[in-house]
Amino acid sequence: MKGGLRQSMAWLHTWAGLPVGWVLYFVFLTGTLGYFDSEIDQWMRPEASLPPPALSQVEGLALALARLEQVAARAPRWTVFPPSGHDVPHVTISWSTVDASGRPLRRSETLDATTGAPFRTRATGGGQTLYQLHYTLHYLPSATARWLVGICSMLMLVALVSGVITHKKILADFFTFRPRQGQRSWLDIHNLVGVTALPFHLVITYSGLVFFVFTYMAPVVDATYGRDGRDRFFDEAFRNPDIPPPVGAPAPLAPLVSLYDEAVRHWGEEPVRVASFYNPGDRNARVVFTRTHVDPVSNGGRMVFDGATGELLDRFDRRTGPMVVNHALLGLHEGLFAGPVLRWLYFLTGLLGTAMIGTGLVLWTAKRKAKLAPAGGTPPAAVRVIEHLNVGTVVGLPIGIAAYFWANRLLPVGMADRAAWEVHALFLAWLAMLALPWLRPPDRAWHDSLRLAACAYAALPVLNALTTDQHLGVTIPAGAWALAGFDLVSLATGLGFGVAAVVLRRQEVAVAAAERLPDGMPAVSGATPLPEDAAG
Amino acid sequence: MTRWHVASRVLAAVAGGYAVSTVAGVGLVQALPLPRADAVMAGVLSTYLVYGAAVVWCFGARTARHAWLGLLITGAFFAALGVLGGSVRS
Amino acid sequence: MTVVAFALCYAGFALLSLSQARNHRRVYGGDRHGRRRWGRWAGWTLLGSGALASAAAWGPGTGAVAFLGLATFAAVAVALLLTYAPRLVMRTAAAAVSVAVAAAFALAM
Numbered sequence: 109m110k111g112g113l114r115q116s117m118a119w120l121h122t123w124a125g126l127p128v129g130w131v132l133y134f135v136f137l138t139g140t141l142g143y144f145d146s147e148i149d150q151w152m153r154p155e156a157s158l159p160p161p162a163l164s165q166v167e168g169l170a171l172a173l174a175r176l177e178q179v180a181a182r183a184p185r186w187t188v189f190p191p192s193g194h195d196v197p198h199v200t201i202s203w204s205t206v207d208a209s210g211r212p213l214r215r216s217e218t219l220d221a222t223t224g225a226p227f228r229t230r231a232t233g234g235g236q237t238l239y240q241l242h243y244t245l246h247y248l249p250s251a252t253a254r255w256l257v258g259i260c261s262m263l264m265l266v267a268l269v270s271g272v273i274t275h276k277k278i279l280a281d282f283f284t285f286r287p288r289q290g291q292r293s294w295l296d297i298h299n300l301v302g303v304t305a306l307p308f309h310l311v312i313t314y315s316g317l318v319f320f321v322f323t324y325m326a327p328v329v330d331a332t333y334g335r336d337g338r339d340r341f342f343d344e345a346f347r348n349p350d351i352p353p354p355v356g357a358p359a360p361l362a363p364l365v366s367l368y369d370e371a372v373r374h375w376g377e378e379p380v381r382v383a384s385f386y387n388p389g390d391r392n393a394r395v396v397f398t399r400t401h402v403d404p405v406s407n408g409g410r411m412v413f414d415g416a417t418g419e420l421l422d423r424f425d426r427r428t429g430p431m432v433v434n435h436a437l438l439g440l441h442e443g444l445f446a447g448p449v450l451r452w453l454y455f456l457t458g459l460l461g462t463a464m465i466g467t468g469l470v471l472w473t474a475k476r477k478a479k480l481a482p483a484g485g486t487p488p489a490a491v492r493v494i495e496h497l498n499v500g501t502v503v504g505l506p507i508g509i510a511a512y513f514w515a516n517r518l519l520p521v522g523m524a525d526r527a528a529w530e531v532h533a534l535f536l537a538w539l540a541m542l543a544l545p546w547l548r549p550p551d552r553a554w555h556d557s558l559r560l561a562a563c564a565y566a567a568l569p570v571l572n573a574l575t576t577d578q579h580l581g582v583t584i585p586a587g588a589w590a591l592a593g594f595d596l597v598s599l600a601t602g603l604g605f606g607v608a609a610v611v612l613r614r615q616e617v618a619v620a621a622a623e624r625l626p627d628g629m630p631a632v633s634g635a636t637p638l639p640e641d642a643a644g
Numbered sequence: 645m646t647r648w649h650v651a652s653r654v655l656a657a658v659a660g661g662y663a664v665s666t667v668a669g670v671g672l673v674q675a676l677p678l679p680r681a682d683a684v685m686a687g688v689l690s691t692y693l694v695y696g697a698a699v700v701w702c703f704g705a706r707t708a709r710h711a712w713l714g715l716l717i718t719g720a721f722f723a724a725l726g727v728l729g730g731s732v733r734s
Numbered sequence: 735m736t737v738v739a740f741a742l743c744y745a746g747f748a749l750l751s752l753s754q755a756r757n758h759r760r761v762y763g764g765d766r767h768g769r770r771r772w773g774r775w776a777g778w779t780l781l782g783s784g785a786l787a788s789a790a791a792w793g794p795g796t797g798a799v800a801f802l803g804l805a806t807f808a809a810v811a812v813a814l815l816l817t818y819a820p821r822l823v824m825r826t827a828a829a830a831v832s833v834a835v836a837a838a839f840a841l842a843m
Contacts, residue, residue: 113704116703116704117700117703117704119703120699120700120703120704124699262692262695262696262699265692265696266696266699266700269696269700270700270703273700273704280754280756282751282754282809282813283747283751283754283757283809283812283813283816284813284816285813285814285816285817286817287817300810300813301810304805304806304807304809304810304813305806307802308802308803308806314692317692318689318692321688321689321691321692322688325665325666325669325688325691327666327669327670328666328669328670328673328684328687328688328691329684329688331670331673332670332673332680332683332684333684341681341684344679344680344681345681345682345684345685403793403795403796404795404796404799405795428682429678429682429685429686430678430682430683430685430686430689431682431685433685433686433689434685434689436795437689440799445796446796446799449736449800450792450796450799450800450803453799453800453803453804453806453807454803456803456807457803457806460806460810
């Protein structure tokens with residue numbers, strides 16, 4: 109390409125990023141919310157007890173088994189998520205069964221520690237559905253969504269690399285932010301959030317691709333294991349435990365306390381993330397403990413016990429070579445090992461990534477409009493369409509997410525398909541925000557969206573107080589920080605959008621004032637600095 | 645710089661890049677002195693590095709012809725690596 | 735320990751930013767080369783100490799992640815302060831070092 113490497117990389121950066129920018133914005137924002145999925149879950153199920161009772165893992169497991177023996181005695185497999193740290197406040201159980209027409213079905217319940225019975229909560233997708241959006245894309249078949257997200261992620265990787273190559277003064281401009289200079293300010297923010305959090309962006313993008321690497325890079329596996337050898341590879345690579353078929357002779361489960369103590373001996377306190385019970389009640393029962401994530405590489409540790417005798421059959425923790433890399437990448441992406449401080453860092457850095465994508469999109473239109481402004485031309489249709497998509501996504505998607513939370517509180521509790529309609533609310537609100545710029549001039553649309561977003565988030569705690577008894581007046585004194593945190597973050601988000609609206613308004617007033625200056629003064633376009641007095 | 649040259653580079657980057665990264669993955673699996681499953685894991689994990697580099701190369705190269713040539717050479721290198729590695733192994 | 739690590743990262747980036755010619759000129763007027771070089775060394779040292787503090791607090795794996803996260807926001811904070819209150823960069827950096835030292839002593843007690 110003409111003009112040297114830097115120019116060609118700038119071209120690549122633009123055209124790799126722009127076409128998938130909106131999808132990536134969606135993926136980054138919903139994925140980022142996933143770092144607080146459990147907190148969001150709790151907020152969206154206000155019927156669960158407050159604060160969650162302090163339940164030890166072993167008590168939780170006992171509670172789970174009692175319930176499972178009651179409701180799922182015949183199921184071939186039980187899964188228990190015992191309480192652990194801040195992530196899992198309640199015991200959750202799930203089991204496989206069949207529905208009325210004989211199709212396999214998974215059921216799950218979250219248990220009330222005081223009664224041992226499941227909570228009767230509203231039907232909701234909670235934080236789980238919200239964060240899963242970033243790879244399910246909800247309305248698409250899962251294979252299509254996987255490939256689409258994969259292609260977008262690959263382009264993200266390319267955009268990151270080409271962005272770094274094209275950034276001429278990456279070190280000299282490391283701390284640079286020049287406000288109130290239109291296009292240049294957008295570029296500064298884009299660079300600042302892109303470069304300071306570059307390790308995060310690179311690792312999250314690369315590891316995101318690794319989740320479905322066996323789909324995207326299937327030929328590499330097939331070349332070694334044959335076209336139907338995928339399962340063999342997984343068994344070898346991940347050392348999936350050998351589960352024998354049930355023999356049909358009943359045998360009670362070995363006392364769980366001794367199994368749990370074994371896990372504590374090897375793995376330390378609160379060692380179990382998932383406990384799976386295969387063939388429960390059979391002489392060939394197997395109990396598999398999966399280890400809590402304690403650091404980026406520890407995930408995937410596993411213990412297999414004979415369920416009838418309690419004998420430890422297999423334990424394995426440290427993987428070697430490439431498996432460590434694989435697990436480290438997945439562990440870094442999910443961030444499940446992260447305690448409260450680190451979780452916040454993950455969340456905030458994720459927002460920086462989202463901001464990087466958002467500012468990149470805005471920058472594209474700002475650049476093109478700035479070029480046209482001196483000539484006084486109207487931007488071509490393509491630029492207008494992209495600007496509309498930008499307004500409708502950069503602010504519209506957060507509004508859609510707010511709508512998801514509003515729907516959780518406002519939809520009737522007994523409504524059919526309630527959980528599904530929460531998600532519909534998200535996409536319908538987003539769709540409405542995408543339509544808005546077509547009805548209003550873009551500048552007005554930015555304003556309206558920002559104000560609406562400010563109101564939608566700032567009013568969430570109020571809505572919560574009106575519709576539940578778990579509002580800030582209760583949650584803060586009770587020290588229920590997961591719930592209080594949700595309300596406080598909503599308030600802060602609303603405030604943030606409000607500030608953005610005010611800043612935008614001031615800039616426009618300044619621009620309008622500058623445009624009214626006598627002839628001979630240059631009209632303020634995006635690229636020229638605003639006079640200090642006019643901007644204040 | 646015509647539209648066709650850009651199209652050629654895009655094709656090289658998308659399809660050529662995928663092909664080369666797949667060949668690189670398979671080549672590494674054959675060449676790495678690791679148990680089979682570990683080698684496959686290392687192979688697939690490296691593919692994105694190759695793919696990313698290939699895309700950047702395709703747009704950074706001086707001409708579209710260079711872009712394709714670079715891919716061919718890289719692909720040939722990894723293929724040779726795989727064949728050599730495979731023969732050492734067996 | 736989070737406070738110690740963040741304060742060290744912040745002070746490190748503050749000094750590194752002031753060791754850059756453009757920022758140095760903006761804050762101090764002139765360009766004193768020797769002072770900039772000293773700032774660069776001190777900046778990297780403080781940043782390195784931030785990494786060590788993270789590793790000490792969280793262990794090597796988790797510590798590396800924590801360090802990168804803290805460093806990101808330390809850098810963003812320095813950039814914003816350079817824009818809106820450049821004179822405060824050095825003063826806050828000095829304060830951050832004192833806080834880090836005090837907090838480290840308090841933790842060691």
